[in-house]
Amino acid sequence: MEAKMVGQPKHEQSIASSFLGQGRSSRAHASGATDDTELGRKIIATHESNERGFDVKPVLAVIDVIFNRASDDIFKFSQGPITQWDIVVAEEKVVDLPTRVISAISLEMYSKCSAGVDVHNIVLEILRLVKHYSWEVKVALVLVSLMITFGKFRLVVQQYTTNPLPKAIALLKQLPEILEHLHDLKPTLDALFTLIGEIIDTTKELVELYELPEVIAVDANVPTVVYWSIRSIVVASTQMFALTGSLPIDLLTESWELSSLAHKLNNIKTLHLVELIERCLKVMQEKRDEEAFRELERIFTTPHLDNTRALATLFHYKDGQPALYDCYIKRKVATDELSNKTVALFITDLDFNLQRGQEYKILERMYQQKKHSPTKMESQYEIVWVPILDNWDEDKLNLFETLQKQMEWHSIDHPSVVSTVVKRYIKEKWNFKKKPMLVVIDKQGAIVHHDAINMICIWGSTAYPFTFNREKLLWEEMSWSVDLLIDNLEPNLNAWIQEGKHICLYGGEDMEWISDFTIAAKKVAREAGINLEMVYVGKTQTKEKLVTTIIDTIQKENLSRTLDRNLISYFWLRLMKMLDSKRQLTKFDSTRYDHILEGITVILSYDSSDYSKGRWAVMSKDIGEMVRGKGTHMLKALTEHRVWKPRQQEIGFVPALDEYLKEYVQPLEPHHCTSLVLPSSAALPDVMKCCDCGRLMETYTLFRCCLE
Numbered sequence: 001m002e003a004k005m006v007g008q009p010k011h012e013q014s015i016a017s018s019f020l021g022q023g024r025s026s027r028a029h030a031s032g033a034t035d036d037t038e039l040g041r042k043i044i045a046t047h048e049s050n051e052r053g054f055d056v057k058p059v060l061a062v063i064d065v066i067f068n069r070a071s072d073d074i075f076k077f078s079q080g081p082i083t084q085w086d087i088v089v090a091e092e093k094v095v096d097l098p099t100r101v102i103s104a105i106s107l108e109m110y111s112k113c114s115a116g117v118d119v120h121n122i123v124l125e126i127l128r129l130v131k132h133y134s135w136e137v138k139v140a141l142v143l144v145s146l147m148i149t150f151g152k153f154r155l156v157v158q159q160y161t162t163n164p165l166p167k168a169i170a171l172l173k174q175l176p177e178i179l180e181h182l183h184d185l186k187p188t189l190d191a192l193f194t195l196i197g198e199i200i201d202t203t204k205e206l207v208e209l210y211e212l213p214e215v216i217a218v219d220a221n222v223p224t225v226v227y228w229s230i231r232s233i234v235v236a237s238t239q240m241f242a243l244t245g246s247l248p249i250d251l252l253t254e255s256w257e258l259s260s261l262a263h264k265l266n267n268i269k270t271l272h273l274v275e276l277i278e279r280c281l282k283v284m285q286e287k288r289d290e291e292a293f294r295e296l297e298r299i300f301t302t303p304h305l306d307n308t309r310a311l312a313t314l315f316h317y318k319d320g321q322p323a324l325y326d327c328y329i330k331r332k333v334a335t336d337e338l339s340n341k342t343v344a345l346f347i348t349d350l351d352f353n354l355q356r357g358q359e360y361k362i363l364e365r366m367y368q369q370k371k372h373s374p375t376k377m378e379s380q381y382e383i384v385w386v387p388i389l390d391n392w393d394e395d396k397l398n399l400f401e402t403l404q405k406q407m408e409w410h411s412i413d414h415p416s417v418v419s420t421v422v423k424r425y426i427k428e429k430w431n432f433k434k435k436p437m438l439v440v441i442d443k444q445g446a447i448v449h450h451d452a453i454n455m456i457c458i459w460g461s462t463a464y465p466f467t468f469n470r471e472k473l474l475w476e477e478m479s480w481s482v483d484l485l486i487d488n489l490e491p492n493l494n495a496w497i498q499e500g501k502h503i504c505l506y507g508g509e510d511m512e513w514i515s516d517f518t519i520a521a522k523k524v525a526r527e528a529g530i531n532l533e534m535v536y537v538g539k540t541q542t543k544e545k546l547v548t549t550i551i552d553t554i555q556k557e558n559l560s561r562t563l564d565r566n567l568i569s570y571f572w573l574r575l576m577k578m579l580d581s582k583r584q585l586t587k588f589d590s591t592r593y594d595h596i597l598e599g600i601t602v603i604l605s606y607d608s609s610d611y612s613k614g615r616w617a618v619m620s621k622d623i624g625e626m627v628r629g630k631g632t633h634m635l636k637a638l639t640e641h642r643v644w645k646p647r648q649q650e651i652g653f654v655p656a657l658d659e660y661l662k663e664y665v666q667p668l669e670p671h672h673c674t675s676l677v678l679p680s681s682a683a684l685p686d687v688m689k690c691c692d693c694g695r696l697m698e699t700y701t702l703f704r705c706c707l708e
Helices: 011-017 023-035 037-046 058-068 086-089 100-116 118-130 137-160 165-174 174-179 182-211 222-243 255-300 308-314 358-372 394-405 420-429 453-463 468-476 482-489 493-498 511-530 544-556 565-586 595-608 630-638 641-651 655-670
Strands: 324-326 332-335 342-348 381-387 409-414 437-441 447-449 502-507 532-536 614-619 625-630
Touching: 023 324, 037 118, 037 222, 058 137, 058 182, 100 118, 100 137, 100 222, 118 222, 137 182, 137 222, 182 222, 182 255, 222 255, 255 308, 255 420, 342 493, 358 565, 381 394, 381 595, 437 453, 447 468, 447 502, 453 468, 453 565, 468 565, 482 493, 482 502, 482 614, 493 502, 502 511, 511 532, 511 544, 511 630, 511 641, 532 544, 544 565, 565 595, 595 614, 595 625, 614 630, 614 655, 625 630, 625 655, 630 641, 630 655
Parallel strands: 342 381, 381 409, 502 532
Antiparallel strands: 324 332, 324 409, 342 437, 437 447, 502 614, 614 625
């Protein structure tokens, strides 16, 4: 049995063709209706107010049950599991529907379709019937009238062969012949089912739009969406009238025409509803994100009793699960378990190297000391690793889990506990870019240091409680001395100072100069009658093989002591962190001369200079006496010791060496070329003065690969 219009009465042909704008008389209507401005004007003219409305979602739940809960072969529906919509129906939570309006809509569609009225005019008449309802309710009411007929038909289809009641109804409506040939109509029925599905989806999108708490504006195209939704319902209703015997079966529309209408409705829905909803949701999300961002600012600038709220705002799962992970005991922990503790957030990306990253090693060593002495005051803190990436994929998640397993402190349990807003806050307010940083939150939830990594690399556990004020206080207790430079890297340092020995630190990678300098220094020490200890501290960015060769040569020839090769890189990192720390502090007091900052900068300049090949040395006695100089200058001054030896007997060895360098060696140098190479992660100064002549240095960009 095929769906044809051959042999139809004249008025019936016009009814069928008008549904999709076919036929001579309807084509003019179609061209007029597709004009957006004219169509929109006509639709809006039928709308008087939004005063009538109700919660449409329960109604849609019932419609979903009618549409999806069946088992007949014709539509190939599956019972499936019980859904929330089934529960709504079972509990009879549907609101009281305006049944008179729904009956009027059904009557309007049936009578006008029977009379061959153009579908466009039917839609406008229906819109007048629902003129006092809001836009989404208009469509829902018309859809209800369709689904009642649709549901009755499906009950008959499912049960007329087994249940006497549906069979009796089918006989009275003269349906047996139609029901026996449903399989022949399958293409048309499939297309009809697809069209009804699109109508339901479009109605849901309309409901979602008007459920938004803040709609940007009623889009000018919404009335057009309503029009095409109701037009599609009229077309589908006519098909149901034909299938249920209320209209001749020959009025069934071709399947391709129904598919075309479904496709058109889908395009209208996507273009005018889905995109509008997405824009609304985006604006709403941006507003929520901005409010969350401001809330973070308020939290970290407002005093609290403890840090619970601050940590819970930074890290949380949406389902309320513990957001942190204790890497040592291998279990999830809640943020409130860190209450009343200083919390240091170790913020990194995933590129930092656990094997060679010095900051990580220093932090790890300090944390191990804390675990060995958990009751000490300086042990009352916790470290939480917070990796920050814009995009996570499976490989990065696997790397995250691998790194997490190698740690002993706390970590976020999963990257998802750090929201987009928190990541933005960390980047914008805490200035996280790529290098590891340590943001410290005190017991009251206040930020007491935006990056304590420098002070921890310099002072270790002594830096507790890792506040900015503590960093300033520690620097106030420091002086420019050999003790500051080498600290506890040389285990004999304190004994040497107490014994009144002279101490020399030197660096570079020129083995010939190292040999000449150490031999000259020992000779001068004997001539001057001083007890001298010398320690080689290497050079930054020196290849490991070269450092090993130099250290082996120094030890074999008994030229001097050397730092352990594993501590050489830490020595230079510590100097760089001192420079970072000092420069951060001088931002707040740029008018004050800083003797320590100058000394650190000069040594780093000596080490960076290609002209001097990184050769340099400092001589020191006690805490207050220290002289520094380029390697060539120091060697020249030592070889000319006989010239300034009388002055040494008057003012001392170190002051006399300093005086001779400044008055007789450095001024005679015909040329100098000084550079200072700083890592891109350092606190880069706006200007830098030359350590030799005091002129402002030029700025260059250097790209260096440090792999062997």
